[in-house]
Amino acid sequence: MRRDVFQAIADPRRRAILSLLALQTLTLNGVAVHFKISRPAISKHVKILTECGLIKIEQKGRERFCTAQLQKLDEVSDWVEQYRRFWETKLDSLEEYLAELQKKEKKNDRKK
Amino acid sequence: MRRDVFQAIADPRRRAILSLLALQTLTLNGVAVHFKISRPAISKHVKILTECGLIKIEQKGRERFCTAQLQKLDEVSDWVEQYRRFWETKLDSLEEYLAELQKKEKKNDRKK
DNA sequence: TAAATACGTAACCGAAAAGTTACGTATTTT
DNA sequence: AAAATACGTAACTTTTCGGTTACGTATTTA
Numbered sequence: 001m002r003r004d005v006f007q008a009i010a011d012p013r014r015r016a017i018l019s020l021l022a023l024q025t026l027t028l029n030g031v032a033v034h035f036k037i038s039r040p041a042i043s044k045h046v047k048i049l050t051e052c053g054l055i056k057i058e059q060k061g062r063e064r065f066c067t068a069q070l071q072k073l074d075e076v077s078d079w080v081e082q083y084r085r086f087w088e089t090k091l092d093s094l095e096e097y098l099a100e101l102q103k104k105e106k107k108n109d110r111k112k
Numbered sequence: 113m114r115r116d117v118f119q120a121i122a123d124p125r126r127r128a129i130l131s132l133l134a135l136q137t138l139t140l141n142g143v144a145v146h147f148k149i150s151r152p153a154i155s156k157h158v159k160i161l162t163e164c165g166l167i168k169i170e171q172k173g174r175e176r177f178c179t180a181q182l183q184k185l186d187e188v189s190d191w192v193e194q195y196r197r198f199w200e201t202k203l204d205s206l207e208e209y210l211a212e213l214q215k216k217e218k219k220n221d222r223k224k
Numbered sequence: 225t226a227a228a229t230a231c232g233t234a235a236c237c238g239a240a241a242a243g244t245t246a247c248g249t250a251t252t253t254t
Numbered sequence: 255a256a257a258a259t260a261c262g263t264a265a266c267t268t269t270t271c272g273g274t275t276a277c278g279t280a281t282t283t284a
Contacts, residue, residue: 010122011272015191022198029230041273043232062230062281071199073192079127080189086134087183123242141260153243155262174251174260 005075008052013037014045018054021068028064117187120164125149126157130166133180140176 009015017031032042046066049055053072058065121127129143144154158178161167165184170177 004124006124006127007122010119012116012118013272015118018195022195027230028232037272038274039231040233040275044272047232059231062279064231068198070195073195073199076188077192077196080185080192083130083134083182083185084189086180087185125242139260140262149242150244151261152245152263156242159262171261174249176261 003048003051005052005054005072006079008048008054009073009076011045014049017042017045017049018068018070021055021066022070025065025067028066031066115160115163117164117166117184118191120160120166121185121188123157126161129154129157129161130180130182133167133178134182137177137179140178143178 009018013035016035020026020031020034028043028046029039031046032039035042046055046057050057050066054069056067056069058067121130125147128147132138132143132146140155140158141151143158144151147154158167158169162169162178166181168179168181170179
């Protein structure tokens with residue numbers, strides 16, 4: 001039962017669930033109606049996402065509200081970003097270099 | 113046989129292989145000596161990484177040199193970055209916002 | 225209070241993942 | 255030419271994954 005963020009986002013359905021919950025908190029059934037698989041299957045996916053901290057659950061009566069905790073994705077971001085210099089420094093065209101530069105600036109703008 | 117980047121980096125051993133190859137090109141055996149699992153096992157991991165574009169292989173005689181193709185990680189980066197605003201500029205809930213505010217006020221109270 | 229609802233979970237299943245050993249083959253070394 | 259090396263791959267095993275159905279339970283609605 002390896003439950004890290006990398007393994008959690010490996011499944012396309014779990015990524016889809018996250019993209020739903022990024023926009024709004026939903027009950028478990030609220031999530032389930034967007035998929036053709038059964039509710040227990042969704043329940044399992046949500047459990048996995050919860051166990052690795054990508055989702056937070058709040059119980060209200062018989063309902064369970066799922067909220068995305070996307071700051072957990074920082075772990076993935078950090079891992080990827082440590083390699084960025086390895087692929088950004090070797091570019092095969094000036095165009096790509098400039099495009100990459102602009103992208104970087106936008107990213108920095110967002111960060112601060 | 114789902115071979116996308118997300119699934120490829122889900123395995124911790126494959127991430128370790130990538131971090132080795134980020135620094136230097138290695139033959140398959142050159143990779144294998146860093147792990148306690150068997151060479152065929154490494155061979156399989158390398159195959160998976162190659163199939164999803166994270167590694168490039170160059171055969172020279174009986175040796176196969178593996179080079180990381182880290183620009184493929186852009187797919188992961190892009191996916192994560194689309195959610196950054198959700199955790200950096202937006203708060204998860206009004207409750208958390210207010211709690212954060214109170215915390216800050218208490219801190220100020222203590223200072224004066 | 226009875227029925228409907230919103231779940232969790234257990235039991236089960238097939239497929240895929242991750243490992244092993246055994247063996248084949250091309251290339252290099254001696 | 256023979257031995258050693260650097261692999262790939264097939265066959266097999268064990269776990270894990272992702273799904274299902276069936277059922278139990280607490281809460282809400284009628």
